[in-house]
Amino acid sequence: MKNSVRLLDNTTKIDWFFLLLVFVLMGCGLALVYSATMNSSEEWIKSYWFRQALHFAAGTLIAFLFVFVKIDYWKKIAFPFYFVVLLSLIYTTFGGGTTTNGAERWIDLGFFRMQPSEFAKIAFLLALSSWLSKHRVSLSQPKTLIVPMLIFIFPFLLVLKQPDLSTALVFTSVTLVSLFWAGFSLRELFLFVSPALSVLLSFSYIPYNQFFWGLLIVMVGILLFKMRFPVKLSVILVCLNLIAGYADDLVWNSLEDHQKERVDTFLDPMKDPRGVGYQVIQSRVAIGSGGMLGKGFGNGTQTNLSFLPEEHTDFIFSVLGEQFGFVGCVFILGLYFLFLWRGISICWLHSDRFVNLVVASACTIFLFHIVVNIAMTLGMMPVTGLPLPFLSYGGSFVFTCMMLVGLLMNMRYHGDELDVNYK
Amino acid sequence: MLKGSFSAELDTEVRNRKILVFISCVLFAFLILSGRLFYLQYIRYEENYQNSENNRQRKVVLKAERGSIFDRTGKVLVRNRPSYQVVISARELKDKDSVFARLLNIRDAAGERVFDSATVDTAFQRSRWIRNRPLRILEDASPEQAALIEERAMDLPGVMTVVESRREYPYETMAAHVFGYTGELSEEELKKEEYQSYSLGDRLGKKGLEQQYEEEFRGRDGMKYVEVNAYGREVGLIQGMETQEAIPGHHLITTLDFDIQAAAEAAFPDSMRGAVVALDPRTGEILAMVSAPRLDPNIFSLRRRERNKGWAQVALDTTHPLTNRAISGVYPPASVFKLVSAGAGLEYGFVRPTTHMSKPCTGGYQFGSRYQRCWGTHGSLDLVNALRLSCDTYFYQLGLLMGMEPINEFGRRFGLGSVLGVDIPGERSGWLPDSVSFNARNKRSGWRWTRGLILNLSIGQGQLVTPLQEAALVGGIATGKGVYEPHLMKEIRDVDHELVMRYIPSKVHQGEMKPETHQMLLDAMDSVVNHPGGTGRRAALPGIRVGGKSGSGEWKKGEKTHAWFVSVAPLDNPQIAVATVIEAAGGGGAQAAPVCRKVMEAYFKKYPAVKEVQP
Structure with a gap:
């Protein structure tokens, strides 16, 4: 590492390049929120960009507080925190709190409207990482999966009930990556998710779904055979797959109306060009009309004339695409890539399980948000309502992101203290 | 991995591989997103750009x-x-x-x-x-x-x-x-x-x-x-x-004049049905045109429900307020037509102004087995007095003397029986029956032309005329210079009131006649209004020589007659001709003449009578 620039030095306790990336992204976010809402006649102190700046300032403060927490402390509070969040989730799911837009639920704390599902992401991450850092998991020994699955299933079902499908999928992705980090091989992971894939493939919307499903079953069979899986387990897995293959109606009926609608309009946005499909179409048009270099800052006609719905929150990427074009979008994607790379690199430094798990999970949360949100604005995925880290407006989500940033920095800062235990 | 051999530390090699997997996933996902961006922003750029423009352009x-x-x-x-x-x-x-x-x-x-x-x-x-x-x-x-x-x-x-x-x-x-x-x-x-x-x-x-x-x-x-x-x-x-x-x-x-129109409207209350037309016989300019019952055209600018209500009201009204009676209403001209009969007699030399008919008026006229009544008992009269008193008996005999052809021919000289070409739609031509057209029209009912019909036709019972035609007729007779196309458009101006188009009067009927005929008809119209015993004395105006002719059109047995009055003033240089018809009102001299007078009064209040300038 002698030749590397100091900025990229992996041996420093604080990754200044990572921090720089965070602040550059925040700056871009502020600019975009400003341009998305510049038409509103609010005075500047009440404007979105100013409130977002306050969120960022508070978030940065939280992140720096997090840096100095001892890692053992995280392990200690992981489960208590998890249960508190679980309770508040139960409270909001079963009628408590206030709702907006039928989906997001808040607990009004007077000075701040708390969104338990946001904090649940962090609590869940800590709890799962803390368990998996102490226990071994293996697919061939299903007993080892019971506790992690329990940790996963409660918040998952609760947010699904809210209904907040996207957050539920965040939990799922974090669980999968954590299992991977905790010892699953890719093949095991594939077998593990195969029933879920079967459900997905049972939907006739997917072209050649029957063919792919057949392929899936065959692959599962081959893998089970090659990995010399216990026979009993193998049979159960295959049966699960077969049953799941016919579960489309069951799953479809369990979806909330607005979720069905969103899936429907994703498949055919023109079906309802004024309703849910409207967002998708307008967002695609906004991004596409940006062209290579974009229309220039503040010149987005789609944005300025409020054709884009929720442009400052979920659809902030379309604002970017319209004003800065392909170059701007790729620049931001590049920043995100560097950000995730610097984040996951923390794993190179430390071999402690907890540190690794927390870092991988935190990076997964970021990755999942980034990919799903951008894919949604590009019309590649159903509209899910996941915000884009650092760019989207929204207090709770900024705090979540900054807490995760704080966690990542904390892992880097204090990780080596744990390393000595093993040397 | 064996049971029990669990370490809190990860195997470095395994971990490094996982990091690589993670980073490849990120790269893979970002590449797909970039590909999609490229597709939307480069390949489909034109279409999307157009859509965004269409979004905002109207x-x-x-x-x-x-x-x-x-x-x-x-x-x-x-x-x-x-x-x-x-x-x-x-x-x-x-x-x-x-x-x-x-x-x-x-x-x-x-x-x-x-x-x-x-x-x-x-x-x-x-x-x-x-x-x-x-x-x-x-x-x-x-x-x-x-x-x-x-x-x-x-x-x-x-x-x-x-x-x-x-x-x-x-x-x-x-x-x-x-x-x-x-x-x-x-x-x-x-x-x-x-x-x-x-x-x-x-x-x-x-x-x-x-x-x-x-x-x-x-x-x-x-x-x-x-x-x-x-x-x-x-x-x-x-x-x-x-x-x-x-x-x-x-x-x-x-060409309408607000004051004259207002006077005509005031003289013709909505309780009466009929029409008033006032025009300038020198040019054909229509000065006032009233048709009653009236309608309020503002109802057509109201919102649908009220509009429909108003529309139903006028459309279903049995008195037909939608019809412009001044041009679309056809009435028997009654005694007014005697001007035409008399004119024809003079023009074709059948009679002279002093000619008396063979039979004096004894309250009627025996024609074959039929006794045709007159409205009074007038004795033996010359032509002028027969017109002044509107004696039917005189004209029965005059009609029989001439037959319908000269009468109708003289009437056509002033535009009777054809449309005059006023510049609003709906004008009707009226009808001057003779043996041919009578038989043609009544083919289906089987009625045939008989000589006895001349009796009725010579006093104006049986023809159909519009009030506009009557005004044009009396004007044309009074000026002796022909009938000008009646019109309502005087000028067309653009939004800044710059002249775009001006109407140039055009003569549509020559209205030619011998000077003696002209003079006799003027004298007759004068006597109708200004002589004691004239039927149109209620049309007289102080200081202005008004000429006129009354008429009482029978249209249905047992009903009051349609009251007609046509007037023209001043007789020596006619400036205004007025025709009034009031449906089922009674005698023309009593009912319609005052309306004509009020209209002329309004005219002369505004435009003083001018003496004829001899060239």
Whole structure:
């Protein structure tokens, strides 16, 4: 590492390049929120960009507080925190709190409207990482999966009930990556998710779904055979797959109306060009009309004339695409890539399980948000309502992101203290 | 991995591989996203760019202001008023259910619902497939209602108020039949060839001057390209797209005179049915035209429900207020026609002014087995006195002497039996029967021409004339210089009142006659009004020599006669000819003559009588 620039030095306790990336992204976010809402006649102190700046300032403060927490402390509070969040989730799911837009639920704390599902992401991450850092998991020994699955299933079902499908999928992705980090091989992971894939493939919307499903079953069979899986387990897995293959109606009926609608309009946005499909179409048009270099800052006609719905929150990427074009979008994607790379690199430094798990999970949360949100604005995925880290407006989500940033920095800062235990 | 051998530390190699897997996943996902971005922003750029432009660009039609109508002195008779329309625009209409609910919740100060749920519902339904033009949900809203909608504009995306201009007739029923009215083009009409240049919602003239001069009134619609926001509200003009200003329609200066028209209207209350026409026989300019019962053309500019109500009222009325009786009403000319009979007798040399008929008037005339009555007992009369007293017996014999041909020929010289060509639609030609046309018309009923019919026809029972024809006839007889095409358009001026077109009087019937005939008819008309015992003494004006002729048209047994009076003044240099008919009112001299007098009075109050200037 002698030749590397100091900025990229992996041996420093604080990754200044990572921090720089965070602040550059925040700056871009502020600019975009400003341009998305510049038409509103609010005075500047009440404007979105100013409130977002306050969120960022508070978030940065939280992140720096997090840096100095001892890692053992995280392990200690992981489960208590998890249960508190679980309770508040139960409270909001079963009628408590206030709702907006039928989906997001808040607990009004007077000075701040708390969104338990946001904090649940962090609590869940800590709890799962803390368990998996102490226990071994293996697919061939299903007993080892019971506790992690329990940790996963409660918040998952609760947010699904809210209904907040996207957050539920965040939990799922974090669980999968954590299992991977905790010892699953890719093949095991594939077998593990195969029933879920079967459900997905049972939907006739997917072209050649029957063919792919057949392929899936065959692959599962081959893998089970090659990995010399216990026979009993193998049979159960295959049966699960077969049953799941016919579960489309069951799953479809369990979806909330607005979720069905969103899936429907994703498949055919023109079906309802004024309703849910409207967002998708307008967002695609906004991004596409940006062209290579974009229309220039503040010149987005789609944005300025409020054709884009929720442009400052979920659809902030379309604002970017319209004003800065392909170059701007790729620049931001590049920043995100560097950000995730610097984040996951923390794993190179430390071999402690907890540190690794927390870092991988935190990076997964970021990755999942980034990919799903951008894919949604590009019309590649159903509209899910996941915000884009650092760019989207929204207090709770900024705090979540900054807490995760704080966690990542904390892992880097204090990780080596744990390393000595093993040397 | 064996059971029990669990370490809190990860195997470095395994961990490194996992990091690589993670980073490859990130790279893979980002590459797909970049690919999609490239597709949308480079390959599909043109299409998306066009869509975003279409999103914000609207072509707005600038409606041309319809021209107004003025009287000959420049007083405005028909003008436009602003009318607020509340419309929905399908392209901007989002979240229909809540907009619908909000619309229905809007109440005015009196607590009444502003919108009718059925109308709004229909418009919302239609907005599903009619997306390119606004649909009206409230017609002709009051300014208060329009303000209510504008206040809530932000809550009602896709709901807008637009200002249209609609016709206003400030003097309500005055000369309504002359002006006609405007109505909205229906969707069926729009498909027709002749309405190709119109668009839906346009109003065009129906009946009267509004219809006749539609092309002049209309002007030309303009066009502008505006940028709109997602709520459909204009935020500005689009640069580089030229705005075509609307060209307002032309104004029409009518020949009507407000004061004369007002006097005629006042003299002819709505309780009477009939018509008054006053024209200038020297040019054919119509100075006043009244048809009663009247209608108020303002009802056609009201909102649909009231419009339909008003429409039903006038359309189903058995007295036919929609008909312009002055040009479309045909009546038996009655004794007025004796002017024609007498004129024909003189012109063709059958009689001289001093000729007495073989039989004196004894209250009737024996024709074969039939005894044809006269309205009085006049004794033996010469022609002038027969006209003054309107003696039927004299004209029975005169008619039998001549036959119908000379009478009809003389009548045609003044335009009887054919349309005069007045510049409003609906004029009827009337009818001058002779043996041929009588047989042709009554073919089906089997009635045949008999000589006995001449008796009736020679005193004007059986012909059909319009009040306009009667006015033209008396004017033509009085001037002796022919009949000019009656017209209502004097000038057409553009929006700045610059002259565009002026009507040049044209003679349509020569009205030629021998000077003796002319003089005799003048004397007769003079005596009708000014001699004691004349039937038209109620038409006399102090200081002005008025000529006239009364008539009492029988039309139905047991009913009062139609009262006719035609007058012309001053006799030595005629400036105004007036014809009045009052349906089922009684004697012409008693009922209709005062109406003529009031009209002439109004005329001479404004325009002094001029002595004829000898060339």
